[in-house]
Amino acid sequence: VNSRLSTVPVLLCRSLDGRLQVSHRKGLPHVIYCRLWRWPDLHSHHELRAMEMCEFAFNMKKDEVCVNPYHYQRVETPVLPPVLVPRHTEIPAEFPPLDDYSHSIPENTNFPAGIEPQSNYIPETPPPGYLSEDGETSDHQMNPSMDAGSPNLSPNPMSPAHNNLDLQPVTYCEPAFWCSISYYELNQRVGETFHASQPSMTVDGFTDPSNSERFCLGLLSNVNRNAAVELTRRHIGRGVRLYYIGGEVFAECLSDSAIFVQSPNCNQRYGWHPATVCKIPPGCNLKIFNNQEFAALLAQSVNQGFEAVYQLTRMCTIRMSFVKGWGAEYRRQTVTSTPCWIELHLNGPLQWLDKVLTQMGSPSIRCSSVS
Structure with a gap:
């Protein structure tokens, strides 16, 4: 994935359970790709938020899922006011x-x-x-x-x-x-x-x-x-x-x-x-x-x-x-x-x-x- 693809959806067909199997382990596809290309320390889909311009984001529940890691952003911990x-x-x-x-x-x-x-x-x-x-x-x-x-x-x-x-x-x-x-x-x-x-x-x-x-x-x-x-x-x-x-x-x-x-x-x-x-x-x-x-x-x-x-x-x-x-x-x-x-x-x-x-x-x- 490079900057040229940052605005292009990268689509996979959604599986029956919504997961992708890699090396005998199942995980959510957008999490796997984001971990591979952007954030190696990513733990969960809770840490990701889809960009508004992505029509095939995982949470849209369409038949195809966008796994472009540049169509997701990491959730930041909010600073609590004193x-x-x-x-x-x-x-x-x-x-x-x-x-x-x-x-x-x-x-x-x-x-x-x-x-x-x-x-x-x-x-x-x-x-x-x-x-x-x-x-x-x-x-x-x-x-x-x-x-x-x-x-x-x-x-x-x-x-x-x-x-x-x-x-x-x-x-x-x-x-x-x-x-x-x-x-x-x-x-x-x-x-x-x-x-x-x-x-x-x-x-x-x-x-x-x-x-x-x-x-x-x-x-x-x-x-x-x-x-x-x-x-x-x-x-x-x-x-x-x-x-x-x-x-x-x-x-x-x-x-x-x-x-x-x-x-x-x-x-x-x-x-x-x-x-x-x-x-x-x-x-x-x-x-x-x-x-x-x-x-x-x-x-x-x-x-x-x-x-x-x-x-x-x-x-x-x-x-x-x-x-x-x-x-x-x-x-x-x-x-x-x-x-x-x-x-x-x-x-x-x-x-x-x-x-x-x-x-x-x-x-x-x-x-x-x-x-």
Whole structure:
């Protein structure tokens, strides 16, 4: 490919599954060509955006696919604006209590409309309803009034009381490890915490030693493991792939069984209850966190006081179970009742919160034995 071809489509016939096989490995054709000719470190189609002038871009879902690497551009990580924090925050006298969802039974939903399955040729419509392992069908659909796009969030202007305060900008810094992953069996943590440094990594049920791009659960031992956990572990298989690209986190189900995700950030985007658990079928992916949405929420919360900012720590934790789900539509109503699950802590947003809270000073509510 040379500059003369930069405006000419290079077309391949789209295969049945939308993929191209090279050296016994399948991949999306435009990703393979972009990796070969432009970006050797390219991990996923999430990192690519088609140029507007290309009529045969992969996302157009035509019979022919353009693989000209110069018809695609790489998604850049957006720069998050700093949060302006008063040096001495004036806490309002009346403040809403912190939401506590730990004792509520999570609602359930299926793979939502408007989220593109990993195989892009599949129509973007909600699935007709799944048969859960409890033998009950779930036809829960998104409320038509729910906005499937990003929420319209913008920082509130500083209140008049804050105009004369000494505002300190607190910037976001990208950590060396973008997330930390802990593995659990029922209510017991098993093994060491995995620290993810690569933008693409998998959590699977195989027995290879873990490395920077792979967290293998098959080698982990637990003397308290029961038969139900053992059976579930056998079905984890290829597990889940996690991407951190352009300030967004995606989860792609590689397993032959569904995964179940509880992401407060994702739930807010779709207008669901913060504790909702979303079922992700095999071969589909879901955006589970967006840094820009979080930045807008943080900027708003600073004006509401220490407790409002501290509450955002819940948004930086994502729980995900393999094979077996939990929530109102299942026998298991808490994640600690599922045989195999992981908990992700997003280190960048958590560290940003810590710096903002440090700048804000003490909470308005004194700590006590009953607080």
